[in-house]
Each structure stands twice: as C-alpha cells, then as structure tokens.
Amino acid sequence: MALNHVIGKAIAKYRKQANLSQEQLAEALGIGYEAVSRMERGVVIPTVDRLIEIAEIVGCPVTELLSQTSPRPSDEVVYLHQLLSSLSSANKQWLMEQIEAWAQKLK
Structure with missing residues (x-):
C-alpha cells in the first residue's frame, strides 16, 4: 500500500478515536472538510507541519501517524x-x- 494511503488510514483512525468528524477536524485545522477527506483517502499527503497539527488535535504523538507506515x-x-x-x-x-x-x- 502506498505511503499516502497508509498515512490517510492512520489519520482517519485517530480522528475517529478522538470522536471527531471530518468537518470538525477540518475546522480545527482551518481547512475545508474536502481536504481532510482527500488526506484520509490518500489522494494527497499532508505536510510534516500539517501532520503535527493533526496529531495535536486528535491527541496522539505524530510518530503514531508515521510509525504505522514504517517498514523498519x-x-x-x-x-x-x-x-x-x-x-x-x-x-x-x-x-x-x-x-x-x-x-x-x-x-
């Protein structure tokens, strides 16, 4: 599975665990919910700065969003x-x- 899809799945997983809708996460990030949807579907890959923001909002370390994608x-x-x-x-x-x-x- 491509990196962008794996990161997208991790974002969706932690967003749901935080009981946030795509709209709520988008609002917290100051972006449209379509952008969150594109990230979660792996259409786009978020920047490192955006990943840090997402991790803070959903209450997980940024490494959680990345470690699930690592082959190490x-x-x-x-x-x-x-x-x-x-x-x-x-x-x-x-x-x-x-x-x-x-x-x-x-x-």
Missing part, C-alpha cells in the same frame, strides 16, 4: 507493543500463538 522493524515492534499492552496475559499469549500459526501458513 523497530517501528513495527513499537506499534505491536502498543496494540498488545492493553491485553491480558492470557489474551496476549493466545494472540501470539495465532500470529505464529498465520506466519507459518503464509511462508
């Missing part, structure tokens, strides 16, 4: 750790077993 193993590990951190030990173990099984099937 260290960023992937951080992202997976964040996903797993809220799970119980039993659920983490179950999920790791599922991931191992899927990884074997997909080789």
Whole structure:
C-alpha cells in the first residue's frame, strides 16, 4: 500500500478515536472538510507541519501517524507493543500463538 494511503488510514483512525468528524477536524485545522477527506483517502499527503497539527488535535504523538507506515522493524515492534499492552496475559499469549500459526501458513 502506498505511503499516502497508509498515512490517510492512520489519520482517519485517530480522528475517529478522538470522536471527531471530518468537518470538525477540518475546522480545527482551518481547512475545508474536502481536504481532510482527500488526506484520509490518500489522494494527497499532508505536510510534516500539517501532520503535527493533526496529531495535536486528535491527541496522539505524530510518530503514531508515521510509525504505522514504517517498514523498519523497530517501528513495527513499537506499534505491536502498543496494540498488545492493553491485553491480558492470557489474551496476549493466545494472540501470539495465532500470529505464529498465520506466519507459518503464509511462508
């Protein structure tokens, strides 16, 4: 998936988690909601300054908008750790077993 689409999906995800509509995010950014829609669909890629603004508005570190797009193993590990951190030990173990099984099937 292209970088602009992955960043767009991350923006949409965190906007929704912040319970903001595209219109509300656009208003906070001082732009039209169509511009937010284009970013989220990956039609355009926001500038670094705009990404920082978006991160502040939706309440996430800017690295969250970028780390999900990074192919670097260290960023992937951080992202997976964040996903797993809220799970119980039993659920983490179950999920790791599922991931191992899927990884074997997909080789």
